[in-house]
Amino acid sequence: MSPSSSTPFSSVPSPLGYGHRHLLGIEGLTADEIGVLLDLSEGYVALSRSQSKKTALMRGLTVINLFFETSTRTRTSFELAGKRLGADVINMSVAWSAIKKGETLIDTAMTLNAMHPDVLVVRHPDSGAVKLLSEKVNCAVINAGDGSHEHPTQALLDALTIRRRRGSLAGLVVAICGDILHSRVARSNIHLLTALGAKVRAVAPPTLMPTEIESLGAEVFFDMRRALEGCDIVMMLRLQTERMHGSYVPSTREYFHFYGLDRDKLAAAKPDALIMHPGPMNRGVEIDSEVADDIDRSLIRAQVEMGVAVRMACLDILTRDLRRDNAQAGGG
Amino acid sequence: MGAASNGNGRTAYLNARLLDPASGLDATGALLAEGARIADLGPRLFNGGVPEGIAAIDCAGACLSPGLVDMRVQLREPGEEHKETIKTAGLAAARGGIAAMAALPNTEPVVDDVAGVEYIARRAREAKLVKVYTYGAVTRGMEGKEITEIGLLAEFGARAFTDGLKAVADSQVMRRALSYARAHDQVIVQHPEDPSLADGVMNEGGAATRLGLAGIPAAAEAIMVERDLRLVELTGGRYHAAHVSTAAALKAIHGAKARGLRVTCDTAPHYFALSEADVGDYRSFAKVSPPLRAEADREAVAEAVADGTIDAVASDHSPHDQESKRLPFAIAAPGIAGLETLLPLTLALVHGKRMSLLDALARLTRGPADILKLDAGRLAKGAPADLTIFDPDLAWRIDPDKFLSKSKNSPFEDYPVRGQALATVVDGRMIYRAEGFGGAAGAK
Numbered sequence: 001m002s003p004s005s006s007t008p009f010s011s012v013p014s015p016l017g018y019g020h021r022h023l024l025g026i027e028g029l030t031a032d033e034i035g036v037l038l039d040l041s042e043g044y045v046a047l048s049r050s051q052s053k054k055t056a057l058m059r060g061l062t063v064i065n066l067f068f069e070t071s072t073r074t075r076t077s078f079e080l081a082g083k084r085l086g087a088d089v090i091n092m093s094v095a096w097s098a099i100k101k102g103e104t105l106i107d108t109a110m111t112l113n114a115m116h117p118d119v120l121v122v123r124h125p126d127s128g129a130v131k132l133l134s135e136k137v138n139c140a141v142i143n144a145g146d147g148s149h150e151h152p153t154q155a156l157l158d159a160l161t162i163r164r165r166r167g168s169l170a171g172l173v174v175a176i177c178g179d180i181l182h183s184r185v186a187r188s189n190i191h192l193l194t195a196l197g198a199k200v201r202a203v204a205p206p207t208l209m210p211t212e213i214e215s216l217g218a219e220v221f222f223d224m225r226r227a228l229e230g231c232d233i234v235m236m237l238r239l240q241t242e243r244m245h246g247s248y249v250p251s252t253r254e255y256f257h258f259y260g261l262d263r264d265k266l267a268a269a270k271p272d273a274l275i276m277h278p279g280p281m282n283r284g285v286e287i288d289s290e291v292a293d294d295i296d297r298s299l300i301r302a303q304v305e306m307g308v309a310v311r312m313a314c315l316d317i318l319t320r321d322l323r324r325d326n327a328q329a330g331g332g
Numbered sequence: 333m334g335a336a337s338n339g340n341g342r343t344a345y346l347n348a349r350l351l352d353p354a355s356g357l358d359a360t361g362a363l364l365a366e367g368a369r370i371a372d373l374g375p376r377l378f379n380g381g382v383p384e385g386i387a388a389i390d391c392a393g394a395c396l397s398p399g400l401v402d403m404r405v406q407l408r409e410p411g412e413e414h415k416e417t418i419k420t421a422g423l424a425a426a427r428g429g430i431a432a433m434a435a436l437p438n439t440e441p442v443v444d445d446v447a448g449v450e451y452i453a454r455r456a457r458e459a460k461l462v463k464v465y466t467y468g469a470v471t472r473g474m475e476g477k478e479i480t481e482i483g484l485l486a487e488f489g490a491r492a493f494t495d496g497l498k499a500v501a502d503s504q505v506m507r508r509a510l511s512y513a514r515a516h517d518q519v520i521v522q523h524p525e526d527p528s529l530a531d532g533v534m535n536e537g538g539a540a541t542r543l544g545l546a547g548i549p550a551a552a553e554a555i556m557v558e559r560d561l562r563l564v565e566l567t568g569g570r571y572h573a574a575h576v577s578t579a580a581a582l583k584a585i586h587g588a589k590a591r592g593l594r595v596t597c598d599t600a601p602h603y604f605a606l607s608e609a610d611v612g613d614y615r616s617f618a619k620v621s622p623p624l625r626a627e628a629d630r631e632a633v634a635e636a637v638a639d640g641t642i643d644a645v646a647s648d649h650s651p652h653d654q655e656s657k658r659l660p661f662a663i664a665a666p667g668i669a670g671l672e673t674l675l676p677l678t679l680a681l682v683h684g685k686r687m688s689l690l691d692a693l694a695r696l697t698r699g700p701a702d703i704l705k706l707d708a709g710r711l712a713k714g715a716p717a718d719l720t721i722f723d724p725d726l727a728w729r730i731d732p733d734k735f736l737s738k739s740k741n742s743p744f745e746d747y748p749v750r751g752q753a754l755a756t757v758v759d760g761r762m763i764y765r766a767e768g769f770g771g772a773a774g775a776k
Contacts, residue, residue, distance in 0.1 A: 149544030
């Protein structure tokens with residue numbers, strides 16, 4: 001089962017069309033490379049929906065989920081992805097405190113490296129930490145979210161979700177709304193959506209809008225209704241509780257009034273506009289339950305399903321060379 | 333080294349390009365050091381030959397300037413000797429052509445009492461390398477609340493007062509420090525950043541947004557400088573803004589100088605050599621405080637060094653071990669080990685035709701010496717025989733692994749530069765000599 005073998009990219013060095021050892025971010029990936037990952041994911045959607053759900057592709061390989069920040073959804077999604085590919089999956093949660101600082105990061109990396117994992121899936125509260133760790137280990141590293149920097153598999157699963165519904169991302173108008181300043185999901189999505197030809201609008205109160213976000217290719221809006229005019233996709237972001245009460249926004253009430261997605265604001269978008277959210281949702285803060293649960297408009301549950309498939313594709317593609325080498329060594 | 337290092341004897345430095353920014357001297361000639369002092373100098377000195385009993389060193393046309401004064405270094409002693417000591421910093425400074433340096437008080441413990449000042453002085457005497465001056469803290473424990481014994485500290489040798497990498501944030505505390513220090517004619521040196529705006533880790537802008545790092549706006553610096561200038565006006569105090577990094581702050585300082593306020597400032601080479609783009613993908617060696625700024629600010633800093641708005645260029649030497657830097661960018665320690673690269677990085681402004689060699693040397697000699705009121709920074713009869721002999725054109729590439737400093741944290745790895753110290757003389761003693769320099773001159 002290799003759906004990507006039908007994707008011809010002669011200009012890319014790897015026969016698979018993905019020329020990187022790790023997946024640290026969307027920035028730097030070409031549209032073709034993103035396409036390879038999405039095509040491969042399609043096959044895994046089919047597999048996950050089938051009776052058996054599993055392959056033995058990664059049998060004998062070890063995946064370690066190394067999470068320096070609590071996460072149920074992403075960790076579970078990666079765990080399931082690894083297991084469906086037949087890999088041995090180990091979860092490690094490391095309490096990250098400012099006091100212990102980086103010795104934990106490098107020490108943990110070195111310790112794990114000595115156990116010869118084949119893939120490390122890493123989440124860390126500091127931007128750039130996953131890249132730093134990737135420089136210290138011999139295996140492939142997948143960034144499962146680093147600080148406010150990137151969350152590449154989330155952007156890939158979002159793209160897959162959109163592509164399956166709309167056929168293509170080119171020309172679509174996508175509004176990303178909420179705490180853009182602190183959001184790795186927003187950054188990865190801006191990189192990915194613009195690379196695939198979509199138009200991105202960033203919507204947030206000025207206190208949650210990073211400076212010069214235009215340089216990443218997004219158009220800035222402070223008025224949500226205007227931002228949603230003519231939109232194909234409305235992508236909501238989670239607002240952390242600690243940022244609600246007077247620090248970045250005055251109150252949840254005021255935030256919801258101006259930036260919460262409800263029927264009224266959604267009416268500005270195209271009639272068939274779709275709604276997305278990376279989860280977990282704060283109902284009544286950034287999104288109204290009525291729209292979140294609208295089965296005709298909301299892609300939120302589809303996103304979760306696509307997450308497993310995309311992560312299977314990422315694990316698959318990053319271990320292809322290794323599996324080929326192992327097969328040759330075993331066979332020769 | 334032989335007789336040349338004999339502090340009691342007489343040594344003639346022959347065939348040198350004498351450069352003294354204070355007097356404007358730029359001529360080929362000779363200099364005679366007698367003991368720890370300059371006895372004579374000039375184009376015609378020893379034209380008739382060097383008399384018996386004087387050791388002679390042939391400078392072979394190299395530049396000879398007042399010993400460089402580095403007004404802002406962190407020595408890490410006491411408290412963090414694994415990063416640097418007064419001895420290792422002294423060796424690094426000497427190789428960098430630096431004859432005197434002023435140490436920030438942010439050690440463990442903080443230099444906020446007389447014992448701290450005396451400790452630094454004693455350790456420097458023992459190391460017997462470059463001259464070490466020390467700052468006193470403005471506030472006890474650098475906590476920004478109660479002012480230190482500024483008068484007593486000054487009597488025991490503190491040369492200026494600063495809370496190091498911390499801004500004196502409270503306006504009333506700053507007002508009183510500026511006001512009180514007047515009685516002892518002491519300068520208050522500020523780390524000019526509004527702390528509440530400066531809670532980020534790199535310059536605010538497109539690069540920080542891309543990397544997902546919290547930004548520090550350029551306005552954080554201008555706001556603090558502008559407030560301080562108001563307080564200088566109010567108190568008549570003497571004020572120095574350290575490592576200025578933005579065009580906006582420089583504009584404010586320029587205006588204050590024009591109004592006749594007693595205000596000076598310095599910068600460090602990385603603020604005119606590098607910009608936020610050099611952070612690249614989370615290079616923690618390029619993390620400094622204040623952060624590397626936008627290209628327009630970098631350009632403004634270079635221009636202000638050239639036009640004299642910036643009075644001094646200091647290394648801002650901030651040695652850190654690997655463990656402090658091999659961290660996620662946000663929690664990596666800020667700072668660059670700069671003693672061994674101060675001279676060539678500053679000379680880049682001369683090679684770039686931005687300023688004259690004499691003007692560049694002024695920022696490294698009499699500029700900082702005058703701010704700290706040191707008996708240094710001049711080639712004159714009777715002045716201390718603190719000398720830097722250097723080749724202004726020698727091309728080389730910076731290799732931090734070869735630093736004499738205990739710490740190698742420099743973003744200038746493999747960076748091409750021109751200019752290198754050949755010898756450093758302190759009180760008549762040659763404490764550093766490059767290989768191949770200064771064979772005894774042929775007898776005449």
